[in-house]
Amino acid sequence: MIITVAGFKGGVAKTTTAIHLSTYLQRLAPTMLVDGDSNRSASLWASHGGLPFQVVPEAQAMKFSRQYEHIVIDTGARPTADELKDLVGGCDLLVLPTNPEAMSLDALLQTTEALQTLGGTYRILLTLVPPAPSREGEDARALLESEQLPVMRTTIRQAAAFRHASAQGVSVDRVRGSKAGKTVWLDYEAAAREIVAAIGAGA
Template identity: 80%
Template sequence: MIITVAGFKGGVAKTTTSVHLAAYLQRSAPTLLVDGDANRSASLWASHHGLPFAVVPEAQAMKFSRQFEHIVIDTGARPSGDELRDLVGGCDLLILPTNPEAMSLDALLQTTEALQTLGGQYRILLTLVPPSPSREGDEARALLEAEGLPVMKTAIRQTAAFRHASAQGVPVYSVKNSRAAKLAWWDYERAAQEIVAAVGEQA
């Protein structure tokens, strides 16, 4: 299975999503995370040697990919139209994380217009959703669904646990003594289960 994670605005949890999808998939089969972002955020996360899967830069992906059943690709930010076409054609499912802020949603809507002309399978994952009683997440979901876009049922709640996980170089479930970390991992588990099911439906 090849899952590509793409972001069209910074700060939408693209690398966080890539890391945690890879952590979930690793539990069933060997998984490789390909770091295709110039910022090398995934590689920095992995430099503490606390991730349960392999991380390699994009230039080494061909060399190592045959050894893995699952591949998650953390792409560079803001892909062009040609890059977007290549991303769609090169994976089983394209995941588009977005936070519920207006600027992020505007950038996403411009991207989905291009995707609809390209075809290909993609899902939108709402991330960094503020806790209740904020209605930002619900309002963002309603907007995207009104546009007829494929929004995932699961949303990822905003929590400092992800920042701690990145600083420690571990998946969020390894952050000690944190109820928020357990809930954060639960969100990504459910998101990953949705993704696996969506890929299975295409097979």
């Protein structure tokens, strides 16, 4: 199974999503995360040694890929049209995280226009959704659904525990002394299950 995570604006939890999908998949079968982002955010996260799966730079992916059943690719930000075409053709499912901010949604909508031309199979994951009484998440979902876009049922709640996870080099459910971390892990667990089901159903 190959899952590519792509973001078209910074700050949409692209690497966080790649890390946590990999964490879930590793519990099913050996999983490798390919760090294709020039910022090397996933590699930095992994450098603390607390992640349960292998993280390799893009240039080494072919060497190690035969050892793993699942591969998650964390891509560079803002791919060009040609890069987007390659991303779509090289995975079982393209996951597009976006937060509910207007600028992020605008960037996403421009991207989905290109994807519709390419005929790519993808899912949109709403991330960093603020808690009630904010309606940002609900409004963003309504907008995307009105455009008839494939929005995942699961949303990822905003939580400081994700910052702590990155600093400690672990997945959010393993953040020391954080009950909130275990709670928001359930969001990514549900998202991963939804993605696996979509791929199993032919997306």
